[in-house]
Amino acid sequence: MRRRIVECIPNFSEGRDPSFLDEIVKVIKDSGCNVLDASMDPSHNRSVVTFVGAPADVEQAAFRAARRASELIDMEKHEGEHPRIGATDVMPFVPILGATMEDCVEMARRVGRRIGEELRIPVYLYARAAARPDRVRLPDVRRGEYEGLKAAIKTDPNRKPDFGPSELHPRAGATAVGARAPLIAFNVNLNTPDVKIARSIARKIRESSGGLPHVQAMGIKIDETGLAQITMNLLDFRATSMELVYSKIEEEAASRGVEIVNSELIGLVPLDALLDVAFARLKLEGFSKQRILDLIV
Amino acid sequence: MRRRIVECIPNFSEGRDPSFLDEIVKVIKDSGCNVLDASMDPSHNRSVVTFVGAPADVEQAAFRAARRASELIDMEKHEGEHPRIGATDVMPFVPILGATMEDCVEMARRVGRRIGEELRIPVYLYARAAARPDRVRLPDVRRGEYEGLKAAIKTDPNRKPDFGPSELHPRAGATAVGARAPLIAFNVNLNTPDVKIARSIARKIRESSGGLPHVQAMGIKIDETGLAQITMNLLDFRATSMELVYSKIEEEAASRGVEIVNSELIGLVPLDALLDVAFARLKLEGFSKQRILDLIV
Numbered sequence: 001m002r003r004r005i006v007e008c009i010p011n012f013s014e015g016r017d018p019s020f021l022d023e024i025v026k027v028i029k030d031s032g033c034n035v036l037d038a039s040m041d042p043s044h045n046r047s048v049v050t051f052v053g054a055p056a057d058v059e060q061a062a063f064r065a066a067r068r069a070s071e072l073i074d075m076e077k078h079e080g081e082h083p084r085i086g087a088t089d090v091m092p093f094v095p096i097l098g099a100t101m102e103d104c105v106e107m108a109r110r111v112g113r114r115i116g117e118e119l120r121i122p123v124y125l126y127a128r129a130a131a132r133p134d135r136v137r138l139p140d141v142r143r144g145e146y147e148g149l150k151a152a153i154k155t156d157p158n159r160k161p162d163f164g165p166s167e168l169h170p171r172a173g174a175t176a177v178g179a180r181a182p183l184i185a186f187n188v189n190l191n192t193p194d195v196k197i198a199r200s201i202a203r204k205i206r207e208s209s210g211g212l213p214h215v216q217a218m219g220i221k222i223d224e225t226g227l228a229q230i231t232m233n234l235l236d237f238r239a240t241s242m243e244l245v246y247s248k249i250e251e252e253a254a255s256r257g258v259e260i261v262n263s264e265l266i267g268l269v270p271l272d273a274l275l276d277v278a279f280a281r282l283k284l285e286g287f288s289k290q291r292i293l294d295l296i297v
Numbered sequence: 298m299r300r301r302i303v304e305c306i307p308n309f310s311e312g313r314d315p316s317f318l319d320e321i322v323k324v325i326k327d328s329g330c331n332v333l334d335a336s337m338d339p340s341h342n343r344s345v346v347t348f349v350g351a352p353a354d355v356e357q358a359a360f361r362a363a364r365r366a367s368e369l370i371d372m373e374k375h376e377g378e379h380p381r382i383g384a385t386d387v388m389p390f391v392p393i394l395g396a397t398m399e400d401c402v403e404m405a406r407r408v409g410r411r412i413g414e415e416l417r418i419p420v421y422l423y424a425r426a427a428a429r430p431d432r433v434r435l436p437d438v439r440r441g442e443y444e445g446l447k448a449a450i451k452t453d454p455n456r457k458p459d460f461g462p463s464e465l466h467p468r469a470g471a472t473a474v475g476a477r478a479p480l481i482a483f484n485v486n487l488n489t490p491d492v493k494i495a496r497s498i499a500r501k502i503r504e505s506s507g508g509l510p511h512v513q514a515m516g517i518k519i520d521e522t523g524l525a526q527i528t529m530n531l532l533d534f535r536a537t538s539m540e541l542v543y544s545k546i547e548e549e550a551a552s553r554g555v556e557i558v559n560s561e562l563i564g565l566v567p568l569d570a571l572l573d574v575a576f577a578r579l580k581l582e583g584f585s586k587q588r589i590l591d592l593i594v
Contacts, residue, residue: 007590036593096590182590246579262580271591278574282543283559293304293393293479294568296333 005097006058006104007182008033008051011089012069013078013173015045020072024049027068031061036268045080046089050268055099055107062091062111063118070119070172075146083142085124085149086173088115090138092127093179096270104179105129112177116164119172122153123163127178131162138176146173184234184273185266186242188249192258195221198228201252205230205245212240212248227261237273243280301395303355303404304479305330305348306564307388309366310381310470312342317369321346324365328358334564340520342377343386345482347564352396352404359388359408360415367416367469372443378517380439382446383470385412387435389424390476401476402426409474413460416469419450420460424475428459435473436505436513443470481531481570482563483539485546489555492518495525498549502527502542509537509545524558534570540577 014020018040024047025038033053040047051061066088073087091111093104108129116123130136144152150168152159160166161174168174190198198219203209206217214236222229230249234240246263253259272289279287289295311317315337321344322335330350337344348358363385370384388408390401405426413420427433441449447465449456457463458471465471487495495516500506503514511533519526527546531537543560550557569586576584586592 242579260580262582264582265584265588268588268590268593271589274575274589275571277578278571281574281578282539283557285559285561287562291334291562291565292568292571293565296565 003097004055004099004103005052006055006099006107007036007094007096008058008062008091009094010049010062010065010069010091011084012047012049012073013045013075013080013084013087013089014069014073015040015047015080016042021047021049023068023072024065027064028061031064032057033061041082043080044082045078046082046084052096055103058093059107059111062093062107063114066091066111066115066121066175067119070121070169074171075168075173076171078146083139083145084173085142085146086121086169086175087171088121088175090126090176091178093129094182095179096182101128101179101181108177108179112175113163115175115177116161119164119169121164121169121172122161122166122174124174124176125162125178126176127180129177129179134158135162138178141176149174181236181238182268182270182273184237184242184269186232186234186245187264187266188230188232188246189222189225189261189263190228190230190253190258191261192228193221193226194258195219195228197253197256197258198230200256201249202230202232204252205232205248212245214240215245234273237270237276241276241280242273243277246277301352301400302349302393303352303396303401304333304391304393304565305355305359305388306391307346307359307362307366308381308386309344309346309370310342310372310375310377310384310386311366311370312337312344312377313339318344318346320369321362321365324361325358328361329354330358336563338379340377341379342375343379343381345564349393352400355390356404356408359390359404360411363388363408363412363418363472364416367418367466371468372465372470373468375443380436380442381470382439382443383418383466383472384468385418385472386470387423387473388475389480390426391479392476393479398425398476398478405474405476409472410460412472412474413458413462416461416466418461418466418469419458419463419471421471421473422459422475423473424477426474426476431455432459434505435475438473446471478533479565479567481534481539481566483529483531483542484561484563485527485529485543486519486522486558486560487525487527487550487555488558489525490518490523491555492516492525494550494553494555495527497553498546499527499529501549502529502545509542511537512542531570534567534573538573538577539570540574543574
């Protein structure tokens with residue numbers, strides 16, 4: 001029997017009370033899923049849980065986590081730096097193993113419908129699960145945040161949710177549910193303190209200013225090292241590989257007289273993304289993962 | 298119960314008749330082993346089969362495959378670029394899971410004894426199974442190849458086999474049986490037909506002529522492509538990484554005015570060897586395999 005694994009990474013608008021995260025993690029584990037990571041950010045006042053499991057278990061765990069969050073969080077009292085629209089702010093499903101993007105789109109729709117109809121929380125489908133083009137990007141869905149959406153959802157037909165009532169849930173707000181490819185958080189450090197150089201390279205790299213498809217990038221300064229960094233999300237490593245991003249940065253850095261010091265990966269990374277780098281580096285031909293010893297014995 | 302897995306990678310001196318490989322693979326599967334890879338190289342006129350299984354099954358499969366090869370191959374008629382001494386030219390056992398190097402040394406000795414005594418094929422124990430220091434290295438065991446060994450085995454006391462008669466089997470020649478750590482068979486193709494360039498780079502690379510530790514390398518010409526190739530065994534990728542070998546070849550090639558076209562891996566490769574290449578390419582810091590999604594779900 002073929003194993004099928006889907007990942008879900010819900011973000012919750014509570015980042016200061018550890019007992020909240022304990023409760024959510026328990027709900028997810030009790031639904032038969034494996035929690036890979038759970039972290040709180042007090043400054044963002046936000047928690048992120050990364051869990052995996054069989055599609056049916058992940059679907060159940062996601063719904064139950066959203067229900068529990070709607071009982072524990074009161075958006076009327078929430079403040080924090082990160083943009084948000086609800087208690088369960090965003091909930092993406094990601095195909096990992098033996099599951100397709102289409103499977104995850106369907107999961108997002110089913111879970112979204114249940115959250116809308118059973119919990120009476122308005123749901124916006126986003127990313128690959130979006131039902132309309134102006135909801136593909138999360139910032140478009142979150143426009144105005146909780147406070148702004150409260151009025152807009154009632155008055156603006158373009159803000160009518162895909163599921164659930166056309167008014168915010170009195171405590172839990174609204175939720176964005178979607179499907180996307182695994183995302184890679186990738187940072188490249190330069191041998192210069194000049195953040196302007198990092199920003200100028202980031203502009204060359206990122207999709208929004210005409211760079212590489214599926215790449216988000218910013219130039220920032222890292223206080224600890226005193227060096228400039230290009231901090232990125234690679235939204236689709238199969239379309240734009242780490243190798244391509246890295247070599248483009250290498251080239252742009254060289255043309256500005258600076259060099260890459262090192263790079264970092266934040267959180268989890270799909271194996272294929274790293275193997276692609278090795279294959280490209282070695283100009284390797286005719287190889288397949290079926291010949292990697294550790295993966296087949 | 299603890300699972301014990303041993304790998305065996307016999308090389309046979311027949312690389313042009315697909316029905317030969319079918320027969321050998323069948324013998325191995327019928328002995329209860331799992332064939333991970335089976336490939337023929339017409340220019341080398343050589344087949345390599347990679348199989349794994351429980352130690353007792355692997356031992357049985359290895360002996361039966363050597364027996365079948367001795368029935369199917371006639372070394373008197375064999376020609377091909379790769380050095381060889383017999384029908385089953387070389388047969389290493391490799392500990393993979395729950396088995397030790399000592400287990401594999403004992404397997405090599407038992408299988409070697411059976412091939413020598415039951416099939417009347419002289420057997421040289423090599424690598425970690427070697428019974429004398431001048432048989433640790435395969436090139437020493439293969440010196441003179443089939444044609445040269447035919448006389449030397451009778452006249453030179455230092456070429457007397459560890460098992461079996463002191464004359465070559467009339468059709469099957471001799472066999473090297475051994476135990477070793479997982480090895481990487483890595484070939485790099487150059488954009489030149491000039492085999493002298495490949496040979497000169499191979500001399501720079503290989504340990505035996507003062508190059509990189511644990512690297513065996515030869516320069517050969519590939520008939521199919523008309524290009525020169527550096528064909529290598531990396532005996533310890535943790536000591537000398539693929540990245541180091543590749544970049545050294547890149548450098549030596551550039552200094553001779555040629556370039557790498559592509560590379561190939563033969564058989565199986567440990568995952569770490571490929572990950573090391575990716576990490577080096579990206580100058581990645583602070584990362585561990587524990588954060589590779591596929592390995593932890």
